[in-house]
Amino acid sequence: MAKKIQAIRGMNDLLPAQSPVWQYLEGSVKEMLAGYGYDEIRMPILEQTALFKRSIGEVTDIVEKEMYTFEDRNGDSLTLRPEGTASCVRACEEGGLLYNQTQRLWYTGPMFRHERPQKGRYRQFYQVGVETFGIATPDIDAELILMTARLWQQLGLSDAVTLQLNTLGSNQARADYRDALVAYLKEREDKLDDDSLRRLETNPLRVLDSKNPETQALLQDAPELHDYLDAESREEFDTLRKILDAAGVKYEINQRLVRGLDYYCKTVFEWVTDKLGAQGTVCAGGRYDGLVEQLGGKPTPAVGFAMGVERLILLLETLEVIPPEVMQTIDLYVCGVGAGADLAGLLLSDRLRSEQPWLRIQTHCGGGSFKSQMKKADKSGAVYALLLGESEIEAGQVTVKDLRGGTEQQTISQDELLGWLTDNMS
């Protein structure tokens, strides 16, 4: 036997047993987005490496050590997208969607980061990204948050997630604060752990959410972000909070919430859960007013967020809130035994499909004993088995057997079957 080739580490197959759950989640999300008037956009999963370096930030972990970057046959440096926002901005700019317009967009698909896999974290993982462009006021920030809150409600996740909220201020305010924080920490460099020292160089704001107790103690007297906020950001944050309060969305102000990517400013938020171990962020985003300009476009305000599909699915499974009907993918299973059964089964299914296209019918193929066909009917999850034996075929009848309830099976004519099904299945 030849040696088996296995999937790349951290890149998982989605097996058929799982896909109904994915379809359920994706379906719910798409329906909600349509209800808010958001349009789908699709981008390639490969981009020029420079796009991510310029947007995410040269010295972030993502760019420094997590990107799948390689040279193509022309010698160009290409990268599998580690996130969607940069591609989306690029595509919008290229497609002329940002010229004096507002856009509300969404996309979904795989992202790639070369990290060590663990629960809720994979090298190929799926996000649903939502981005809005051209709206500077915090009402749109609120809309995005309200939208996610509604989604959790619909999916039954509301009790398991909490909203963390913060504002980073304008890009200027953020930069000023950053300098102040760095100055403060530099004076106390000897008391910082290795991780924090590294962050001091790469992404100083991240020192704020260090898990090290000594570092946290040190931060007690550190400059506060809110003291550096510009008046505009402060007002907008207040407005956002008022809207959330009025809509009854609970949140926790977390001054230490700074987000990892360089392009964020003003509003940042994260939906987190304590049900998934270390990877508890299930949805996160914020405002990135400077990014479009940074990528060569006209200054354009923008806010967006991304949801981690695998994490949401893990959460749905952990909480056992997946509606049972989601897993039921077949309504009828057609069994046939004896002479002419194969033909009769296919023809009966065919007729049902023509007249009642909403029915999900699996026709037994491949022969086998009646017993094994019944087993397969049961395993398929179908509600009814339609049985075709020699006597039924001869008489133009079919036996309908209830696989789930206690109803007695009955043999009726195939002509009556349609009426019977509409009476009993809708």
Added chain:
RNA sequence: GUGGCCGUAGCUCAGUCGGUAGAGUCCAGGAUUGUGAUUCCUGUUGUCGCGGGUUCGAUCCCCGUCGGCCACCCCA
């Protein structure tokens, strides 16, 4: 990238203080030659992750490697 635990049948796992393996489940057939989910019987399934070392002999001990899980880091 760092650390801990773990790789035995398709799946869940037992086991051998070193003498090349077993249970449940699943699948197929039968008891019931046309009735599943409960019962009973019969049967199939393995380079014991891969490579090397020690040994007369390694699934077991040692080293390496690949993979999985969890945590750190980072992030959705």
